[in-house]
Amino acid sequence: MKIECKSFQGNGYLMSPSVDALHKLHFNEMGCTHFLLFSYAVNRDLVITQENLPAMLATAENLRDGEKLYIKSMDASVQCIGRHVYLSNGSAIQLDAKASRYTILGAAYNPDTDTMNVYFPNNIETVNFAVCVEMKYQIRRHTVETGSIFGIKLTGKAGHVFKPKQNETDFCEVYIDRANDYVDGSITYRIGDNPCVYPVTKAMLGRWFLIKSPLGQKIPEFTACDSITLIKVESRV
DSSP states (O other), X not given: XXXXXXXXXXXXXXXXXXXOTTOEEEEEEESOSEEEEEEEOTTSOOOOOTTTHHHHTTTOTTGGGOOOEEETTTTEEEEEEEHHHHHHTTSXXXXXXXXXXXXXXXXXXXXXXXXXXXXXXXXXXXXXXXXXXXXXXXXXXXXXXXXXXXXXXXXXXXXXXXXXXXXXXXXXXXXXXXXXXXXXXXEEXXXXXXXXXXXXXXGGTTSEEEEEOOTTSOOOEEEEOTTEEEEEOXXXX
C-alpha cells in the first residue's frame, strides 16, 4: 500500500481531537475512511511530517487490518482504525485508560490505486493530545521519637518513664501511588528554592521514601507531565 500525504482539503480533514471522562476520543472530520492513531510515551515527542511519514510507515505491513503495530523507527505504535469502527462506537474511538500521548490523522483509502491519502493540518500540534490519569501522593515531615530506643521506652530513677517526643528532621517522607505504565521522570520535585528538579522513578512508587528537606524550608513541590493529574491527599499516619 502506498502512503501519500496531503494538506487539509475542504473535502478531507480531521481536527479538534478531545477525550471525555470515559477515555473516548472525539473529533471533527470529513471525507475520511480511516484514522491513523499514533501512541507514544508520555515523556517524549513524536515528530510527524508529510515528508517523513511515508518512510515511517514503510515497514507497517497489513496496516489496514486495524491491529496496533509498533514502528521501531518511530519508537511509537500506530493503529489504522476504519470508519465503520468509529461509527459503531458512537462516532468515537475508545482509548486505553492509561497515561499516553497521541497524534491522530485522518486518511482516505483508494482501493483502485491501493493508496492511503493522509490529511495533514497546517500545525501538527492541533492533532496531538494526551490522556491523563490521576495519581495521588502524600508528603509529611519525617520525625524521630526521643525517649525510646528501637521502640523501647527509657526509664529514669524510681522507674519514671520518659514521655516520648516527636522531633522533626531534615527529611520529608513521600508516598506516591503505584502505576503500572509509569515512565521514569513523568513526575519531578524541587527542594526549596533550588532550581534543580529531581525525577521520580517507577521504583519509588507504591512505598514511602525520604527526601532531604532542611528544616525551615518549604515542603518539596511535586509536578507531573501533561498526561498525569497529580493529587495531593492528607497523609495517612
